[in-house]
Amino acid sequence: MTVFDAPNSYIGRSIPRPNLSRLTQGRGTFVDDIELARMLHAAFLRSPHAHARIVKIDTGKAARLPGVVRVLTGTDIAAVFKPYVGVLTHLQGMRSPPQHPMPADVARCQGEPVAMVVAESRAQAEDAVEAIEVEWEELPAALDMERALEPGEPVIHPDFGNNLCWERNIDTGGVDAAFAAAHAVVEETFHFGRHTGVTLEPRALIADYSKAEEALTVYYSGQSPHMLQGTLASRLQVQEHKVRVVCKDVGGSFGIKIHTYGDEMATCAAAKILGRPIKFIADRQESFVADIHARDHRVTARLAVDKDGHILALEMDDLTGIGPFSMFPRSSGVECNQILNLTGGPYRIPQYRARGRVVFQNKAMMCQYRAVGHPIAVAVGEGLVDLAAAKIGMDPAEFRRRNLLPDDGYPCKSAAGMRFEGLSHQAALAKLLKLMDYDKLRAEQAALRKKGIYRGIGLASMIEVTNPSPMFYGVGGARIAAQDGCTLRLDAAAGLHCLTGVTEQGQGLEAVMTQIAATAVGVTLACVRMHTGDTDKTPYGGGTWASRATGIGGEAVLQAGIELKRRVLEIAARLLKTKPEELDLVESKIVKRGTSEQLMPLYELTRIVYYRTNELPDDIQPELVVTRHYRVKDYAFVFTNGVQASYLEVDTDTGFVRLLKHWCVEDCGRAINPKLVDEQCRGGIVQGIGGALYEHCIYDERGQLVTTTMADYLVPMPVEMPEMEIGHVETPTQTSALGAKGAGEAGTGGAPAAILNAINDALAPLGAKVNAQPSTPEVVLKALGKI
Amino acid sequence: MPERIGITLKVNGEEVRQEVPVRLNLADFLRQELALTGTHVGCEHGVCGACTLRVNGRIVRSCLMLAAQADGCDVQTIEGLAASGEIAALQNAFIEHNALQCGYCTPGMLFAAADYVAARRPPNREAVREHLSGNYCRCTGYQSIVDAVCEVAAQDATKGGHK
Numbered sequence: 001m002t003v004f005d006a007p008n009s010y011i012g013r014s015i016p017r018p019n020l021s022r023l024t025q026g027r028g029t030f031v032d033d034i035e036l037a038r039m040l041h042a043a044f045l046r047s048p049h050a051h052a053r054i055v056k057i058d059t060g061k062a063a064r065l066p067g068v069v070r071v072l073t074g075t076d077i078a079a080v081f082k083p084y085v086g087v088l089t090h091l092q093g094m095r096s097p098p099q100h101p102m103p104a105d106v107a108r109c110q111g112e113p114v115a116m117v118v119a120e121s122r123a124q125a126e127d128a129v130e131a132i133e134v135e136w137e138e139l140p141a142a143l144d145m146e147r148a149l150e151p152g153e154p155v156i157h158p159d160f161g162n163n164l165c166w167e168r169n170i171d172t173g174g175v176d177a178a179f180a181a182a183h184a185v186v187e188e189t190f191h192f193g194r195h196t197g198v199t200l201e202p203r204a205l206i207a208d209y210s211k212a213e214e215a216l217t218v219y220y221s222g223q224s225p226h227m228l229q230g231t232l233a234s235r236l237q238v239q240e241h242k243v244r245v246v247c248k249d250v251g252g253s254f255g256i257k258i259h260t261y262g263d264e265m266a267t268c269a270a271a272k273i274l275g276r277p278i279k280f281i282a283d284r285q286e287s288f289v290a291d292i293h294a295r296d297h298r299v300t301a302r303l304a305v306d307k308d309g310h311i312l313a314l315e316m317d318d319l320t321g322i323g324p325f326s327m328f329p330r331s332s333g334v335e336c337n338q339i340l341n342l343t344g345g346p347y348r349i350p351q352y353r354a355r356g357r358v359v360f361q362n363k364a365m366m367c368q369y370r371a372v373g374h375p376i377a378v379a380v381g382e383g384l385v386d387l388a389a390a391k392i393g394m395d396p397a398e399f400r401r402r403n404l405l406p407d408d409g410y411p412c413k414s415a416a417g418m419r420f421e422g423l424s425h426q427a428a429l430a431k432l433l434k435l436m437d438y439d440k441l442r443a444e445q446a447a448l449r450k451k452g453i454y455r456g457i458g459l460a461s462m463i464e465v466t467n468p469s470p471m472f473y474g475v476g477g478a479r480i481a482a483q484d485g486c487t488l489r490l491d492a493a494a495g496l497h498c499l500t501g502v503t504e505q506g507q508g509l510e511a512v513m514t515q516i517a518a519t520a521v522g523v524t525l526a527c528v529r530m531h532t533g534d535t536d537k538t539p540y541g542g543g544t545w546a547s548r549a550t551g552i553g554g555e556a557v558l559q560a561g562i563e564l565k566r567r568v569l570e571i572a573a574r575l576l577k578t579k580p581e582e583l584d585l586v587e588s589k590i591v592k593r594g595t596s597e598q599l600m601p602l603y604e605l606t607r608i609v610y611y612r613t614n615e616l617p618d619d620i621q622p623e624l625v626v627t628r629h630y631r632v633k634d635y636a637f638v639f640t641n642g643v644q645a646s647y648l649e650v651d652t653d654t655g656f657v658r659l660l661k662h663w664c665v666e667d668c669g670r671a672i673n674p675k676l677v678d679e680q681c682r683g684g685i686v687q688g689i690g691g692a693l694y695e696h697c698i699y700d701e702r703g704q705l706v707t708t709t710m711a712d713y714l715v716p717m718p719v720e721m722p723e724m725e726i727g728h729v730e731t732p733t734q735t736s737a738l739g740a741k742g743a744g745e746a747g748t749g750g751a752p753a754a755i756l757n758a759i760n761d762a763l764a765p766l767g768a769k770v771n772a773q774p775s776t777p778e779v780v781l782k783a784l785g786k787i
Numbered sequence: 788m789p790e791r792i793g794i795t796l797k798v799n800g801e802e803v804r805q806e807v808p809v810r811l812n813l814a815d816f817l818r819q820e821l822a823l824t825g826t827h828v829g830c831e832h833g834v835c836g837a838c839t840l841r842v843n844g845r846i847v848r849s850c851l852m853l854a855a856q857a858d859g860c861d862v863q864t865i866e867g868l869a870a871s872g873e874i875a876a877l878q879n880a881f882i883e884h885n886a887l888q889c890g891y892c893t894p895g896m897l898f899a900a901a902d903y904v905a906a907r908r909p910p911n912r913e914a915v916r917e918h919l920s921g922n923y924c925r926c927t928g929y930q931s932i933v934d935a936v937c938e939v940a941a942q943d944a945t946k947g948g949h950k
Contacts, residue, residue: 016882016883016885017882017885020881020882020885020887020890021878021882023887023890023893024869024878024881024882024887024890024893024897025825025865025866025869025878026823026824026825026826026864026865026866026869026893026894027825027866028825028890028891030824030827030891032818032824032828033818033824035822123808123810123811197925198925199925200827200829200835200837200889200891200892200923200924200925201827201829201889201891202829249889249890249891250889251827251889251890251891252888252889252891252925252926253889254925283831284829284830284831284832284835505889506887506888506889506890506926507888507926508885508888675885676885679885679888679927679928679931682927682928682930682931683888683925683926683927683928684928685928686927686928686929687925687928709830709832709834710830710832710834710835710923711832711834715923715925716928716929717920717921717922717923717929718915718916718917718919718920718922718924718929718932718933719913719916719917719919719920721916721928721929721930723912723930724928724930747928
């Protein structure tokens with residue numbers, strides 16, 4: 001019997017999260033809820049132009065307004081904050097120039113901060129921003145990524161000679177021959193619009209610099225506190241151990257709150273200059289123009305198949321515009337890199353050729369956002385698969401069955417070089433088809449078509465990158481931890497403190513870690529207290545991104561728990577004059593192994609260890625604290641797999657898409673809390689649906705973002721969203737004892753493909769198809785030739 | 788026009804007299820002047836619903852109302868609503884169904900949900916979705932919120948029937 005199938009194990013149980021009561025009572029602590037003594041507020045003047053030289057900034061009038069403490073420009077900030085370069089060396093050839101929190105010479109996108117006001121209140125700071133006078137010399141802007149590399153297009157960084165940030169090529173060598181020999185070839189160009197995170201709590205931080213201690217404390221709404229600590233220490237030249245980053249409640253993050261934003265960095269710099277705490281809370285308009293955007297890819301791709309429907313080769317060309325810089329420290333090349341790594345990943349594809357190009361442009365910066373690259377890779381791969389199935393007259397489910405990697409064929413390697421440890425594509429597809437009653441749904445669809453009702457069924461198989469090793473960032477020189485750690489400490493009254501480097505932003509991490517800790521040590525859930533998001537307290541870790549928290553952070557908890565239990569039983573055996581193997585720790589009680597016979601409550605042992613050490617043998621250390629760190633060694637990433645299906649109806653008169661139902665079967669290895677896995681899937685699916693149907697950052701021809709309110713930028717709301725049914729296959733990873741892989745991003749990664757395929761399935765009898773997301777009514781009506 | 792104005796209102800049953808800037812909205816007044824930070828600000832233009840609370844018994848968006856307009860009003864925030872016990876069943880259902888992740892939308896969502904339940908409307912999923920459609924949640928995908936509200940609406944049915 002293992003720790004997982006013991007009758008008292010909390011692992012695999014859908015236990016409610018321990019930290020929800022305060023949130024349902026309005027007693028959370030988000031950054032804007034924190035008030036510090038003598039705190040000031042920052043507001044920013046942002047470039048109104050896509051590309052313009054700053055000829056002169058006159059801050060005199062603003063500085064004299066009531067409540068204004070200081071007005072700072074890029075030059076002031078640059079004096080204390082070193083520039084940063086957002087390249088990863090393992091993405092060979094990538095380039096991006098040094099970037100400052102606020103530019104002193106040229107603004108390179110609308111919304112880039114160029115001056116800041118620090119005042120007694122936010123309202124006073126905003127008043128003063130209006131009074132700053134800037135003389136601009138507007139420059140020609142490079143906006144369209146399709147033209148970014150053409151001769152004659154404005155070059156954003158003249159020293160580079162052109163607007164190329166990075167290019168990657170993959171070629172297995174036999175692609176042309178495979179296409180020449182193919183029975184059928186399908187080709188499509190896909191367009192994916194820019195969208196953004198729209199975290200309900202905007203980006204927020206308070207920077208508090210003590211000149212007396214030369215120490216900086218930052219209260220931060222973010223997901224990687226140690227990463228920010230390193231950035232601030234190196235850029236602001238404060239000793240790293242004197243930079244403390246504290247994340248309390250985080251109102252959604254999704255990859256938005258993990259980057260180096262000029263306004264946030266300038267706020268920290270200003271705090272160092274002024275020696276007073278400064279709060280910066282982005283408002284919604286600022287969030288739209290200054291949060292990172294994502295996606296914005298154009299992919300041209302083709303697929304070759306033989307007469308039996310077996311895939312022979314895939315070729316694709318990805319182009320993406322990332323704004324004027326590559327984002328520090330994760331770079332803006334990763335989404336493109338992922339698309340090249342992942343497209344067609346669920347299938348056996350003998351030959352593969354891909355080119356990815358990442359170009360600079362005068363729009364908001366793009367970077368990693370939930371499911372980085374996956375929505376595009378999956379939509380392209382699955383879109384081609386459906387086109388190929390249709391072309392050879394095969395049912396799309398059958399086409400997948402023939403081409404998905406076999407469940408008994410692991411470990412194996414994809415054409416792009418990704419190594420898979422153990423996946424379950426075939427089992428997941430079979431489960432999905434059963435869950436949705438595929439054949440019955442097809443019959444219903446056919447019957448309704450005869451009545452002029454156009455419903456579509458869309459399938460999407462996928463792989464997801466989770467539990468990344470240092471191959472993601474660390475090898476490229478970024479100060480981003482791939483390992484993570486946990487300290488478990490039993491206190492005098494037998495309370496178990498669990499300190500972890502991974503962070504909570506609503507996904508339920510504290511519940512999951514509580515379950516692992518309580519199970520591994522053998523205590524009740526109620527006696528576990530979680531500590532996350534504080535660089536002064538928690539072990540050094542990477543935080544929460546790339547679906548790593550449970551798989552990597554959770555394994556560290558498990559290993560710490562196993563060792564702590566061993567120590568407890570060793571001490572108990574000495575006190576009870578028996579052998580450790582005769583004992584067990586169950587539900588905070590020392591029992592005779594294999595029985596529920598209590599020999600000693602745990603609190604009695606902790607009391608002796610801490611207060612009556614005279615009763616301990618001399619060779620026993622009074623030390624009930626263990627730290628363990630864990631890293632993924634054998635694989636670059638621990639992949640998960642899943643499959644989704646969408647059932648929807650297209651109104652061919654209005655172009656509106658009505659979502660009827662969504663299904664998802666996910667294999668994230670061992671599920672610690674199945675309910676929370678389901679909810680990650682559901683929330684992720686809806687976020688994916690947002691990008692598939694509604695969400696779009698639209699720029700006009702002068703590079704002005706026109707979708708800067710929630711009335712213009714549409715997000716999924718309850719009434720349009722479908723009911724979602726979730727199923728599971730469990731293939732625990734052998735790379736850890738816990739066996740858990742990530743589950744945070746698969747929903748978002750797969751939903752857009754399922755929606756795209758379902759719309760095209762609905763439109764197929766009309767001879768129409770869409771190839772652009774968001775698939776708005778306008779896109780659908782254009783496809784139908786109605787507008 | 789004066790820059791500041793005196794207002795007298797009830798907040799969670801207690802009388803509050805204060806002089807406030809005329810341009811201060813109700814959400815900022817509650818958060819900044821009274822330290823009632825359970826009212827969350829998400830968009831400040833009336834779309835996201837995070838700042839939803841009760842004024843004179845009706846749910847409103849406190850970012851679209853000036854503090855000055857609340858003069859003479861009876862305002863209830865999430866802190867008051869939670870302490871009243873009125874939404875205990877909803878709070879429990881939200882926890883049980885994991886109808887919140889980050890919790891930022893939750894105070895406003897609970898006000899909208901309480902409005903549905905208090906009207907003794909039936910546990911109809913479509914109707915609940917329609918009623919909550921002014922409240923944005925980025926985390927959950929809404930299904931668990933609908934589950935929670937329907938569960939409480941159904942409990943209500945066993946107690947006294949629906950309108």
